[in-house]
Structure formats: C-alpha cells, structure tokens
Amino acid sequence: MTxxxxxxxMQEDGYVVLEDFLSPxxxxxxVAAGTEFTKNLPPKEQRIIFSTxxxxxxxxxxxxxxxxNDNISYFFEESAxxxxxxxxxxxxxxxxxxxxxxxxxxPIFRCYTYCDRVKEVAKALGFKEPxxxxxxxxxxxxxxxxxVIAHQDITYLHxxxxxxxxxxxxxEDATVQNGCLWMVPxxxxxxxxxxxxxxPNSDSKDKLIYDNPAPFYPQSRFTPxxxxxxxxxxxxxxxxxxxxxxxxxSGRPAYTFHIIEKQDNQYSADNWLQEGERAPFxxxxxxxxxx
Numbered sequence: 001m002t003x004x005x006x007x008x009x010m011q012e013d014g015y016v017v018l019e020d021f022l023s024p025x026x027x028x029x030x031v032a033a034g035t036e037f038t039k040n041l042p043p044k045e046q047r048i049i050f051s052t053x054x055x056x057x058x059x060x061x062x063x064x065x066x067x068x069n070d071n072i073s074y075f076f077e078e079s080a081x082x083x084x085x086x087x088x089x090x091x092x093x094x095x096x097x098x099x100x101x102x103x104x105x106x107p108i109f110r111c112y113t114y115c116d117r118v119k120e121v122a123k124a125l126g127f128k129e130p131x132x133x134x135x136x137x138x139x140x141x142x143x144x145x146x147x148v149i150a151h152q153d154i155t156y157l158h159x160x161x162x163x164x165x166x167x168x169x170x171x172e173d174a175t176v177q178n179g180c181l182w183m184v185p186x187x188x189x190x191x192x193x194x195x196x197x198x199x200p201n202s203d204s205k206d207k208l209i210y211d212n213p214a215p216f217y218p219q220s221r222f223t224p225x226x227x228x229x230x231x232x233x234x235x236x237x238x239x240x241x242x243x244x245x246x247x248x249x250s251g252r253p254a255y256t257f258h259i260i261e262k263q264d265n266q267y268s269a270d271n272w273l274q275e276g277e278r279a280p281f282x283x284x285x286x287x288x289x290x291x
Contacts, residue, residue, distance in 0.1 A: 014238070015183055027169075027172070029108055030109065069134070069274055072102060110290075128162075130283070141251050145251070173250075178248040179246040180225060192238055
C-alpha cells in the first residue's frame with residue numbers, strides 16, 4: 001500500500017490494514033518469546049489481574065500498574081488467579097498481557113518495533129519525531145482470553161497536531177471466533193471520550209482515576225476486522241474498538257505498541273503513562289534495533 005493510501009485510509013476510517021507486514025517466521029519468533037514469559041511467572045503475591053470489564057480492579061489501585069511504564073510486567077486473566085493468588089489454570093494460559101516496555105527492554109520485541117517497516121508507516125502518517133511510549137504482548141488464550149470492552153487506545157493529553165497511533169500485529173490468524181478486533185470506522189473524528197489520569201489526590205487509595213463515566217457505544221456501529229497472521233492494523237489513537245472473549249480452541253496472540261509525535265508536543269503530566277528511565281520516549285527513526 002502506498003504512503004498516500006495509508007494516510008488517506010487513516011483519515012477516513014481511523015485505521016488501516018497492512019497485510020503481510022511480518023512473515024510467519026517473524027511472528028513465530030515473537031510467539032516463542034511470549035511463551036517464555038509464562039515459564040517464569042511472578043510469585044503469587046505479585047499476580048496482578050488485568051480486566052477491562054471490571055475496571056475497578058486492582059490495576060487502578062496498585063503501584064505495579066504505574067511502574068510498568070518502564071518495566072516488563074505481568075498481568076493475569078481474571079479467571080486465572082484465585083483469591084489466594086494461586087493459579088486456577090495452567091500457567092501457559094494464565095496471562096492476559098505483558099507490558100509496557102517490551103519495545104525497549106526485550107531484544108526480540110525491540111528488533112521488530114524499531115524496524116524499517118514501522119518507520120516507513122510513521123513517515124507516511126506525517127511523523128517528524130515519533131517516539132514509542134508503550135508496548136504489550138497480548139495472549140488472548142483459547143477459552144480464557146477475556147473480552148476487551150469498547151475503548152480508545154491513546155487518550156494521552158498532548159499539543160501536537162499529529163495524533164498518536166497504535167500498531168497492532170496479529171501473530172496468528174485473528175478471526176471472529178477467537179477474538180479479532182471490531183472497529184467503529186470514523187470514530188476517531190469525535191475526539192477523546194474518556195481519559196485515565198494520575199490522581200492529584202495523593203491521599204487517595206486510587207492512584208489512577210477516570211475523568212468521565214464510561215461512554216455508551218451502540219454495538220450496531222462496530223465492524224469486525226478479521227486478519228491473517230502477520231497483518232498489522234495501524235489505529236488512530238482515538239478510534240473506538242473492542243474484542244470479544246475467545247471462545248475458540250485457538251489462541252489469538254498479538255503484539256501492539258503506541259507512538260506519539262515529540263516535535264513541538266507538550267505531553268501532559270497527568271497522563272497515566274509517563275516516560276521512565278528504563279524506557280525513555282526515544283526517537284523511532286534513530287533508536288537502534290539492538291539493545
């Protein structure tokens with residue numbers, strides 16, 4: 001797809017589908033890295049659940065989530081961990097995701113994040129000084145991979161006219177049955193609907209708070225976007241999307257990362273995600289693929 005076509009599709013729909021972005025063997029390399037995480041899980045005292053359905057869960061109250069900005073941190077499926085922290089499922093299918101500094105701290109994910117293919121897309125979208133700010137390996141395991149409710153990815157407050165974007169790469173075929181993305185085309189034009197921010201009240205037990213109630217999105221507006229292994233979906237930061245529970249027998253792993261424009265951009269201090277020493281917001285164009 002040409003640079004002009006990428007830019008045009010992003011302006012119209014809020015997302016663009018790039019097939020064959022990675023080869024099958026490149027996808028397999030990242031899946032193998034994701035599998036390795038499940039073999040070295042944190043102790044039960046540190047098993048943090050991630051849920052978008054029950055958004056008042058521990059990730060909003062715990063320092064672990066905030067400190068994941070420049071760490072490789074583990075987040076478990078809600079049904080995978082019992083009240084005592086013991087696993088209720090096999091470790092191989094217990095994780096929801098790992099994040100948020102894979103792009104900088106892990107050699108495999110760093111290599112693909114800062115590759116030329118990503119740089120070419122960023123240039124097509126008008127980025128002058130793009131910086132990767134967070135990344136995640138998402139498991140979506142068969143039978144246990146939970147629903148992700150309708151949301152916008154990048155609700156960071158900033159002053160740059162160049163909108164943040166996300167790269168979402170399917171590491172296996174993503175189907176309607178195993179939880180592919182569902183989009184609301186054109187929804188990026190309606191601005192930011194709800195932000196997760198740092199709580200200015202230091203005495204509160206909630207380290208993070210929402211600035212607005214959860215918006216309502218009619219299900220009739222969503223369009224499924226099934227894609228084959230190796231496809232990259234580039235999302236405008238404000239496009240509304242969701243994914244369903246994985247009820248199939250096949251996993252739907254994905255690697256995703258977000259970039260912002262740093263040139264002439266004032267990044268808000270109350271954004272939940274902040275730059276960290278171990279994962280600086282470094283220039284996508286000039287950062288080495290090697291650690």
